[in-house]
Amino acid sequence: MKDKTIKAKKIKDVTPEKKEKKKAAKKDVATWSDKPFFADKSWKIKDKIFKIKIADLLNETGKQDEIVFEHKFSDQLPNLDDEGIAANFTVQSLDNTSLLGTLTDVTARFHETCDSCGASFMRSVDVPSYTARFVFEDEITKKKESVETEEVVLYIDPKAETINIEDMVVQAILLNDPFVKRCDTCTKRLESVDDEDDFDEFQSKWNIIFS
Numbered sequence: 411m412k413d414k415t416i417k418a419k420k421i422k423d424v425t426p427e428k429k430e431k432k433k434a435a436k437k438d439v440a441t442w443s444d445k446p447f448f449a450d451k452s453w454k455i456k457d458k459i460f461k462i463k464i465a466d467l468l469n470e471t472g473k474q475d476e477i478v479f480e481h482k483f484s485d486q487l488p489n490l491d492d493e494g495i496a497a498n499f500t501v502q503s504l505d506n507t508s509l510l511g512t513l514t515d516v517t518a519r520f521h522e523t524c525d526s527c528g529a530s531f532m533r534s535v536d537v538p539s540y541t542a543r544f545v546f547e548d549e550i551t552k553k554k555e556s557v558e559t560e561e562v563v564l565y566i567d568p569k570a571e572t573i574n575i576e577d578m579v580v581q582a583i584l585l586n587d588p589f590v591k592r593c594d595t596c597t598k599r600l601e602s603v604d605d606e607d608d609f610d611e612f613q614s615k616w617n618i619i620f621s
């Protein structure tokens with residue numbers, strides 16, 4: 411969203427009709443290239459936009475861009491606290507059909523229920539680094555080798571010339587989920603007791619929920 415639009419909104423009277431239009435327009439916003447990113451503090455209405463324009467990058471091999479974001483929310487992570495997700499995202503063009511995306515310092519906090527005692531607690535997540543490659547969908551079928559590697563491959567939206575890093579951010583966080591979520595008190599208690607049976611019981615609760 412450009413600054414001009416935001417300023418205009420503050421000055422002019424906003425009719426309900428205009429409001430709806432603006433809402434609809436906001437859904438399509440894909441302009442992370444406009445810095446600074448959070449000039450309008452719009453994160454207070456739960457910013458769920460993870461699209462990034464990449465047209466410029468594809469035109470110039472080796473070109474790199476860095477985006478620092480915070481207060482992002484995803485429907486895939488319903489337990490997120492009000493601060494949302496923060497991270498750095500670096501995107502580099504490998505050639506005119508693929509991009510390398512690297513997330514660093516992904517931080518988030520989650521409202522959790524302790525698997526041992528049932529108490530509510532906050533769990534902090536900190537992912538140092540997570541990488542994925544973004545390609546056009548046809549490229550992947552041509553270059554089969556990339557499917558066999560463990561590399562994470564996501565698709566570029568060819569029409570809008572955007573990438574959506576929501577799944578990447580969500581995966582980075584979920585991959586770091588512990589098998590068992592325990593509050594500090596239980597973690598400390600179990601560290602001193604070292605109960606093997608207890609561990610086995612909770613391990614079976616583990617579900618993989620990647621989509």
Ligand SMILES: [Zn+2]
Nearest residue numbers: 524527593596
């Ligand atoms: Zn507990």
